[in-house]
Amino acid sequence: MSRTVTLGLDDSPESRAAAEWAAREALLRGLPLKIVHVQEPTPRYTARTPLLDLERYRRWAEQSTHESAEGIRLRHPGIEVITEQLTGTVADVLCEAAGFAELLVLGSRALGGLQGFVVGSVSLGIVARAERPVVLVRAEEQAADEHGMDPVGVPSAAAPFRPVVLGLDIDQPDDTLLEFAFDAAARRKAALRAVHAWPEPPTSFYRFPGDAELHDTLERGQASLLSKVLRPWREKFPDVEVIEASRCGSAPQVLANDSRDASLVVVGRRIRTGFFGAHIGHVTHSALHHITAPVAVVAHG
16 A cells, blocks of 8 residues: 555545645655544534534535645645545544555644744654654644745745754764654755754853863763764764754754754654553643644654
8 A cells, every 4th residue: 555645634624724734745755635524423522512513514524625625735736635535533543544654743732922833742652653654733834934935035935945943962862753854855956954963061050161172072972972973874864964963951942943944843742552642752842832834743663
């Protein structure tokens, strides 16, 4: 069975933005786009509105999915669009669908007047469980947001892509994560900015003599380690411009600062088999809630 770019669709603005992003990604990868709408056996709002006609709800869901597919075909000529209506618990069904996908795309909405984004329990559960990459897209995301300025200084989808940003732990680098990030940059003909954060030396808080020299030594050492991790991938993807960013500071903050001009941010999630809730890591959790660009979470061993 050939893989697809799979979209989890509902009727929210963030889901519609995710649909457009998924269509563009499917074209970049030369893959079909599969639109999956999950009908819960008893929709949550039906329980609060007992007079709602369930059959009417199902017909509406089918029509909405069909209209979304037709709209994508019109706006993105040449794309193959598949639709699928499934029944079950949303998180369970989409996690299963992700297993057959190249990647799964979901929407993520803004926090009103506050800074940040809502990542609901369903999306977090899928991110924590899916073993294929999951991309979260913001409600306001548009194609031009992923590109630089045109000659008159206006963001344009005709301009080159902004960098792909990779959040990297050089102590435990993973080939699956690196492959995904380099491949995403290559497909976009974009630069790849590999971001690694390292902590401030403990002595710096007490201003001991020699702190500046220690900081410089650590800085050179961490930069060298980052270069070593990236070297074989530079050779594998010689056409990708690589920007190495080894910075002292909090990893979530460093990644957020370096992602302000990103077209896509790639972070990892280590696959764990524990019994106590979702495990996505504090850096990935922060990225999902605070980075404005689409965020791809890549599960790895």
